[in-house]
Amino acid sequence: MTDIRSDIASRVEDACRQGQALQILAGNTKFFYGRKIQETPLSVLEHSGIIEYEPSELYITARCGTPLNEIEQAIKTENQILPCEPPHFGAAASIGGMVAAGLSGPRRASSGAIRDCLLGVEIINGKGEYLRFGGKVMKNVAGYDASRLMCGALGTLGILMSVTLRLVPKPQHEQTIAITLNPADAILKMNFWARTPMPITATFHDGRDLYIRMAGSPSTIKRFADKVKGEPIDQGDIFWTNIKEQAYDFFLTDEPLWRILVPPSTKPLDCPGSCVMEWNGALRWYATHVKAPAIHSIAKQAGGHACQFRNQIDTQQVFHPLPSGLLEIHRKLKRAFDPQGILNPGKIYSEL
Amino acid sequence: MSTSPSLSKLVKRFCRILPKHAVLSEKEQLYPYECDALTAYRQTPLIALVPENQKQIQAIVDICRELKIPIVARGAGTSLSGGALPHAKGVLLNLAKLNNILEIDLDNRTATVEPGVTNLAISDAAKRYGLYYAPDPSSQLACTIGGNIAENSGGIHCLKYGLTVHNVLALKVLTIGGEILELGGKQPDSPGFDLLALMNGSEGMLGIVLQATVKLLPEPHSRKVLLAAFNCIQDAGNAVAAIISSGIIPAGLEMMDHFAVKATEQYCSPGYPKDAAAILICELDGFEEDLTDQVAWVQKILNKHRPVEVRLAKDKQEEELLWKGRKSAFPALGNLTPDYYCMDGTIPRKHLAKTLEEINVLSEKFGLRVANVFHAGDGNLHPLILYDANQEGELEIAEELGSEILQLCVKMGGTITGEHGVGIEKLDQMCVQFSPAELNTFHAIKSAFDEYELLNPGKAIPTLHRCAEFGAMHVHRGRLPHANLPRF
């Protein structure tokens, strides 16, 4: 296996010296996410392969270009999964891209986000320096948590070279059930259930029906399925893969697709367009032509934030605008990792 | 009486924004703040302030920024790394009076609290709704949420439910610049960089936490507690790895070595087999139906590792007794020794047995006893070095032994601190774990928030200069020259 770390480091070093901006690329499956930028491409896809995987340690360390598929296959044979159930959005999806994008899947509300299972990273910063933060163990408070800063930063703070992620055992058995409920009632129900011990590992509401995935022994599942009075559906696995990968009908729209995050119990938003929900109501996808400032204000009023996920109309403000004080700290942090501003500049905000 | 004119001026200035009784500058008033739970380091602050609300804190920060006076925030002062050690020329900011629970949001399962609220008070307030706050440091009766966030504290149940960083949803943070940052929220994820995660474990060096919103979880349906005793510590270590790899994540999985077991038995008779080389306490939680299977499964695994005994607690009383022993281990060992020094390294689980062996070797080499009580499930060791501070030089030997234990943890692929923080104590070991470029990045992060290094200066991140000195000293394995001089 080729180790292209030093090549990449020296390319970044050169770029830093010349003030030449770089666009970091791997599988390019999430090209649609974030602001559009066009800089000299730097591919890290070749830096691939699992470095360390020990099932009893519940972690995996892999080079950034390792296909997400390869990782999920490897851990599947040991009956383990990534707790955050990340979307791939294409066969070429890489583990580094997953961390950089920071997008979690259906299991998010029950077993945490990508940042929650991120244990450590190795990066190359904007000066071409090789740095390691975090580690392989879950408990680690030495130094600031610079590894979680990388999650969702879309490559603006450093080029992820390898990542270490915490794994969890695959649930023995899962079953999905469906109930017809209007959105307001679905929100009430999901959040009522979440207050009690329930074996729920995912929820999805398509506007008409509420889908609930439960995990546990067949007898536990049966008891709770009876309690919520739902109908079991077949092939739950395929169903959730379609939600996660946005292959479900709703997502195949040409309309701008918004990702709105709100406190889970928030009532249906007063926003024109069609909507589906995940994560007990905390994640609301909207297909709508409403203008960006209006949506940002709706999300903000509900105590949340919104991002233009696909089919953007306003390519300037893709992510929710930051208050000026917070943006200033972001700017300074960006400089701390990338003084010349050469790594994916403008990918999140034009100022970064 | 304080004599320094600048001090009296300063007192006057603070008295304009705070009630008189909240401004402490007399020697005897400052004495209680002299140290945190790491008592080997002591320093009284110039002045201690006890604000009662956010406005007062903002006014304090404005003055300190203007006059470039360092601020050390303090919750309950239970830090084990000297994180809350005052600065000789600074303000000690006692946040204990900000102890209101502002909201329990049942629908979103969150609690919003002021920084001085104790860890246990949150669970107590949530209890009547059947909810609780998961991270449970042994100090939970006393320690505050502000301190927990600053240290990213853990507890027995972190194996399954995560550390503080996994359970804090939103923070209101006051920067030294006087800006209030709202980080995170009741909604998942946040736009921009994950500053919420960055604040956790930042040891009060990036901002002052004014308010926190934490996640509340429903009480589990049911619990079971198992005890297993072994004749050899390797067997116990291997049993831990076998349980975790079998697809079960216990709510807690703790281990105690022979010495700790004996001390605890003497102290509170939890019913541990006195002769065991090691014991494991394993708590499982979940749904009744699933638990029966899980318990049987774990028993089977334990039995494969040559235990001398495997015992399932019959009732709640016995469960509590088994946990009581583990939770009293520190005081129990404290009974046997004038002083102890608690380490906090973390290693990958697979190296448990080997690391313990090497700790034994080091213990013999330095001639000090070491007891081991730890969170086995997540590889977080708490070797307790027993020493007597009244014996000339013993503290220094204890510190040197501690330092070698931490370096051993790094060598094993682990870290120098799992949950207690670097503070003032592990600055030298940071030089072992991180490269100069990495340390520089930390300094740059600090500087993004606090350019003049006014918040808890000199903690957590060593200067490169200090590391160079430590490296040189380390080669010679000598005593620190001028050991009492600050080396920031």
Ligand SMILES: Cc1cc2nc3c(=O)[nH]c(=O)nc-3n(C[C@H](O)[C@H](O)[C@H](O)COP(=O)(O)OP(=O)(O)OC[C@H]3O[C@@H](n4cnc5c(N)ncnc54)[C@H](O)[C@@H]3O)c2cc1C
């Ligand atoms: C007997 C005992 C058992 C313990 N068990 C555990 C355990 O099981 N797990 C564990 O993780 N730890 C444990 N600890 C360590 C300690 O209790 C934790 O680190 C705790 O989180 C400290 O909280 P505190 O309120 O006492 O903070 P303090 O000691 O007062 O302060 C700790 C740090 O937090 C900063 N700080 C405090 N409040 C704020 C604020 N509002 N904003 C910004 N910074 C702030 C301080 O400046 C300091 O750096 C134990 C300690 C003792 C004495």
